[in-house]
Amino acid sequence: MGPPGAGKGTQAKVVADHFGVPAISTGDIFRANVSEGTELGVKAKRYMDAGEYVPDDVTNLMVRNRIDEKDAEPGFLLDGYPRTLAQVEELDGMIKHTGHQLDAVLVLTVDDEELVQRLLERAKTEGRADDTEEVIRRRQEVYSEQTEPLIGVYRDRGILVEVDGMGEVDEVTKRIFDALDVVPQS
Ligand code: AMP
Numbered sequence: 001m002g003p004p005g006a007g008k009g010t011q012a013k014v015v016a017d018h019f020g021v022p023a024i025s026t027g028d029i030f031r032a033n034v035s036e037g038t039e040l041g042v043k044a045k046r047y048m049d050a051g052e053y054v055p056d057d058v059t060n061l062m063v064r065n066r067i068d069e070k071d072a073e074p075g076f077l078l079d080g081y082p083r084t085l086a087q088v089e090e091l092d093g094m095i096k097h098t099g100h101q102l103d104a105v106l107v108l109t110v111d112d113e114e115l116v117q118r119l120l121e122r123a124k125t126e127g128r129a130d131d132t133e134e135v136i137r138r139r140q141e142v143y144s145e146q147t148e149p150l151i152g153v154y155r156d157r158g159i160l161v162e163v164d165g166m167g168e169v170d171e172v173t174k175r176i177f178d179a180l181d182v183v184p185q186s
Contacts, residue, residue: 001105001106001107001108001147001150001151002107002108002109002110002165003110003115003140003143003144004115004119004136004139004140004143005110005114005115005116005118005119005122005136006108006109006110006115006165007108007110007118007165007169007172008025008079008080008108009025009027009028009079009080010169011106011108011165011169011172011173011176012025012077012079014173014176015077015106015173015176015177015180016076016077018177019075019077020074021072021074021075021076021077022071022072022076022077023076023077023079024063024066024067024072024076024077024078024079024081025079025080026059026062026063026078026079026080026081026083027079027080028079029062029066030044030048030054030062031048031128034048040058040062043058044058048129048130049129049130049135050135050138051130051134051135051136051137051138051139051142052138052142053083053084053142053146056084056086056087056090059081059083059087060087060090060094063078063081063090063091063094064090064094067094067095067098067100068098072098075100076100078091082150083143083146083147083150084146084147084150085146085149085150085153088150088153102154102157102159103159104159104160104161104180105150105154105159105160105161106161106163106176106179106180107151107160107161107162107163108163108164108165108172109162109163109164109165109166110165110166111166112140114166115140116136119131119136120133120136161179161180162179163175163176163179
């Protein structure tokens with residue numbers, strides 16, 4: 001977890017590689033569907049372009065199907081899901097069914113000024129449709145309103161790992177690995 005621009009996608013790939021599990025990014029799956037022009041992509045696009053969350057029923061079904069795939073059997077890292085309290089409940093139900101459990105919920109914290117700088121930089125290099133200033137602002141609001149409350153939920157469950165996401169990519173990766181080693185994997 002982390003606000004837009006916190007570095008979730010970048011770090012998710014490194015961490016998932018380390019553990020030999022797939023990094024499942026809901027944002028990436030939505031973007032792939034948008035570029036392929038699938039029915040799911042058409043549904044998701046208008047929300048994404050506005051910086052809003054795609055409705056839970058659409059997102060949940062997509063994640064359910066994805067974690068049922070063979071490569072996710074040994075485990076998986078979710079990047080960008082769950083993002084709402086309803087998705088938390090849905091995920092609990094899904095993993096009960098697959099027999100997995102949540103080992104850790106990682107939150108990357110980055111201060112607001114750095115977030116804006118990173119997103120504006122990404123806008124230049126990746127050209128994401130939702131990296132305009134107006135949409136960035138809306139995505140940050142939606143994160144504060146709908147996703148930040150999840151931090152307390154997972155803290156109460158004792159699986160929250162908060163990591164400082166400021167600085168260079170490698171430094172942040174090192175902090176993540178240091179922090180995860182102290183999380184019980186029971
Ligand atoms: P991301 O690449 O994670 O920043 O996601 C890009 C966009 O995809 C978000 O702004 C949402 O519109 C949509 N999205 C990704 N994950 C979710 C989710 N778990 N729930 C709802 N919408 C999502």
